[in-house]
């Protein structure tokens with residue numbers, strides 16, 4: 001072993017030894033290869049690293065060919081919506097999950113740290129939204145179950161790093177998802193007539209926007225975006241704009257909260273009924289009880305658009321924060 005290897009090499013080597021998946025092993029070996037001084041004395045060592053990388057890669061390929069799907073990673077839904085965090089290595093997906101929820105995933109300064117999904121619950125006012133941290137996607141390797149998990153979810157939070165070419169990271173992530181027939185809901189019209197696609201709301205979380213010195217990066221990123229992406233720039237480290245991200249996640253999920261009250265009583269604001277945006281009074285009724293749908297005559301409503309307990313009919317479209325008194 002040449003004596004002039006820097007400490008970072010040994011740190012990467014330790015990660016290689018402790019790697020739990022081929023992807024982690026490959027990432028660590030590639031780091032070792034990059035750190036290695038480039039002179040003749042290291043040729044044998046470099047060749048050895050390359051050999052180990054290709055061995056691990058063929059192991060991955062073999063796994064892919066079998067087409068095995070690890071269904072043990074199905075995560076039970078909790079809360080009013082399920083959001084999957086997706087993005088390249090090291091952008092801070094796990095750090096964001098830790099900052100937004102009660103979960104405690106491993107955060108590390110090397111790529112391919114996460115290798116299994118971790119759920120966490122995020123409070124937003126009086127509801128909870130489930131976030132799932134996932135392993136990174138990369139050209140080298142992406143866990144096959146990750147795509148199924150994304151398809152089953154309610155929306156995708158694409159996480160990128162504003163400090164390291166966020167545009168490229170976003171484009172790579174989007175094209176990767178597109179290769180697997182997952183596309184943003186707002187672009188669904190472009191795919192009309194094509195079966196087998198999953199369309200979901202996408203939100204872009206530009207992380208590592210630690211302080212105002214990063215704003216310029218964010219503005220450049222925003223100006224380079226071709227489509228009008230919903231984008232929130234945050235910092236998992238300093239907590240910057242995390243409230244805006246919570247709000248944006250709620251908005252992107254396209255849900256509304258409605259409260260019911262009994263005649264003459266205050267509604268219980270801690271227990272909303274959660275419905276899809278665009279839902280009607282009759283949708284609320286059937287959610288409460290199947291008999292209600294049939295028996296519903298009208299309702300009185302207190303809200304932003306309709307006030308003072310005005311009477312509304314079954315086909316009235318409800319809004320977030322409406323208070324409804326059903327009359328059967």
Ligand SMILES: Nc1nc2c(ncn2[C@@H]2O[C@H](COP(=O)(O)OP(=O)(O)OP(=O)(O)O)[C@@H](O)[C@H]2O)c(=O)[nH]1
Nearest residue numbers: 090091092093094095108109112113114136236237
């Ligand atoms: N400056 C700064 N660093 C951050 C922020 N969020 C995460 N990091 C750092 O970025 C590195 C990667 O963070 P992780 O949360 O492990 O990233 P990840 O996207 O989960 O990485 P993988 O699991 O490998 O895909 C760690 O060193 C974090 O401390 C942030 O908002 N600002």
Ligand SMILES: [Mg+2]
Nearest residue numbers: 093094113114
């Ligand atoms: Mg991670």
